[in-house]
Amino acid sequence: MQQPQAVKITEDVQEFLQTHSRVFLLTLRKDGSPTGYPMKPSYSDGALYFNTYRKAAKARNMFRDSRVCCLVTTHHTATDFRAVLFRGTAEHIDWNLSPQGSGEGSQARLQTGLRIIFRVIPDVVAFLEKVRGG
Amino acid sequence: MPREIISMSPDEIRAFVKGEKRLILATLAEDGAPWSDAAVFLLEGDRVFFRIPRSSRSYRNIRRDNRVCCIIERGPPPYYEIMGVMAHGQAQEVRDGGQALQIAARLAAQRDPVASDAGDGAVFSIPLLEDVVSFDFSKIQRRH
Numbered sequence: 001m002q003q004p005q006a007v008k009i010t011e012d013v014q015e016f017l018q019t020h021s022r023v024f025l026l027t028l029r030k031d032g033s034p035t036g037y038p039m040k041p042s043y044s045d046g047a048l049y050f051n052t053y054r055k056a057a058k059a060r061n062m063f064r065d066s067r068v069c070c071l072v073t074t075h076h077t078a079t080d081f082r083a084v085l086f087r088g089t090a091e092h093i094d095w096n097l098s099p100q101g102s103g104e105g106s107q108a109r110l111q112t113g114l115r116i117i118f119r120v121i122p123d124v125v126a127f128l129e130k131v132r133g134g
Numbered sequence: 135m136p137r138e139i140i141s142m143s144p145d146e147i148r149a150f151v152k153g154e155k156r157l158i159l160a161t162l163a164e165d166g167a168p169w170s171d172a173a174v175f176l177l178e179g180d181r182v183f184f185r186i187p188r189s190s191r192s193y194r195n196i197r198r199d200n201r202v203c204c205i206i207e208r209g210p211p212p213y214y215e216i217m218g219v220m221a222h223g224q225a226q227e228v229r230d231g232g233q234a235l236q237i238a239a240r241l242a243a244q245r246d247p248v249a250s251d252a253g254d255g256a257v258f259s260i261p262l263l264e265d266v267v268s269f270d271f272s273k274i275q276r277r278h
Contacts (some may be wrong), residue, residue, distance in 0.1 A: 024170065
């Protein structure tokens, strides 16, 4: 299994990721077109952890094509919008390998396999303004 | 929870989207992987118009493959007030036409969410309701 921290994440980006949990998870549909989902994952050790139903469309999308792009943003009401782009690969991991908090309120459903955990290992992590033209 | 229970009607979608100003844009990178950006937008005649800089990767992505998803979301918290719309479609660039150019001018007057000096912008539109997913958590009946 691939280990987190595949890319260097600067201190200011780390701080943003640790203090913001509003995330848009972008995946690919069956026809290859993009789609997205607002989510509230956990960030730990250079990776994002998503807790979702196994049968959810987003889970099916990631099982079919693991390439994802996440946008971690300030709160909806924030006057000054800021975002970190977190692009990488999603992998299904055993629920007990996820950081504390990922399974909050749904531990039983994780144990039965109804809900599952995806970990996203990034290959690009940067403030959006820095990679927008890249 | 079945999606149809918390989805919005076309009128509810229009009302929600009209109250928002910023969207998250999903495009396809050169290798076909998803790529993300943020943009100002407005709704006019059941089409979502959004503006992105011509210097951006998103602009180049759309010119190569115009399949996009526009995500407009409010929340959280509180959890039971979360609302969102994901509109999918093929983005068409606004190039001419009186009304379309007026819309482009209105968008140009708004500050880009990502960069204060975003430079020359292009305006694209997609249909709001043709391929849309929506959710309104206030419709959830069984609350924990």
